[in-house]
């Protein structure tokens with residue numbers, strides 16, 4: 001009988017929660033905020049977007065640091081397989097397995113450190129890094145006009161081009177996590193608990209016995 005928090009160490013769970021909550025706030029504020037334009041200051045929601053965005057950059061750095069230093073959880077090579085032929089082949093094999101299952105209208109088998117899932121998690125982290133970095137660059141160089149040229153234009157081009165992928169990642173990733181929770185493959189508490197140790201009495205998937 002293992003405990004669910006054994007799968008992800010506390011530093012991983014804290015970095016994940018900080019980043020996850022920051023990204024959700026960024027997406028929500030982006031729906032209603034008004035950025036500064038010549039003759040008009042940014043509104044309150046834009047203020048939240050700016051400062052939570054700077055916080056997101058901090059959580060992104062923390063997440064990468066934890067991945068580099070941790071002994072539990074997916075290693076860096078699983079999250080970023082793109083520099084090894086063997087790892088890339090493993091991602092393709094895993095992708096084929098997933099497609100075959102989907103074509104048979106089956107939920108693909110759950111593998112906690114599967115090459116495909118880990119590679120997608122790594123791409124998600126890279127995506128959030130690019131969003132936080134482009135937003136932070138804009139924060140320090142903005143002239144009060146997001147349509148100004150030069151680096152302001154570059155940072156906003158990257159930021160706005162990637163924005164829809166952030167929605168897609170959140171919906172896909174959180175949706176699959178919830179689906180696997182209800183099909184008993186994992187428990188959301190494995191990632192969303194902040195206890196050092198989980199109380200005994202839970203089975204391998206974290207669901208109480």
Ligand code: HEM
Pocket residue numbers: 007008012016019020021023024073074111112113121122124125128169170173174175177178186187188190191
């Ligand atoms: C957009 C914000 C989010 C980002 C950037 C994100 C990123 C990640 C990353 C990089 C991992 C892999 C962690 C590792 O290798 O140690 C992960 C795992 C996980 N995430 Fe998220 N996440 C986000 C939001 C969420 C939300 C809202 C949920 C819950 C509904 C969630 C549930 C999980 C679960 C359960 C795992 C563990 C999967 C497993 O053990 O196989 N995440 N997330």
Ligand code: HEM
Pocket residue numbers: 023026027030033034035049050051052053054056057128131132134135136138139146159160163164166
């Ligand atoms: C990971 C962190 C961040 C995420 C996920 C994020 C997300 C978003 C999204 C989804 C949009 C809407 C894009 C569109 O509708 O085309 C947006 C716009 C924007 N964001 Fe961020 N953002 C982040 C950090 C920041 C930071 C730190 C700043 C610094 C000030 C910032 C400044 C802006 C600006 C100026 C816009 C354009 C607003 C407009 O023209 O109406 N963002 N962001």
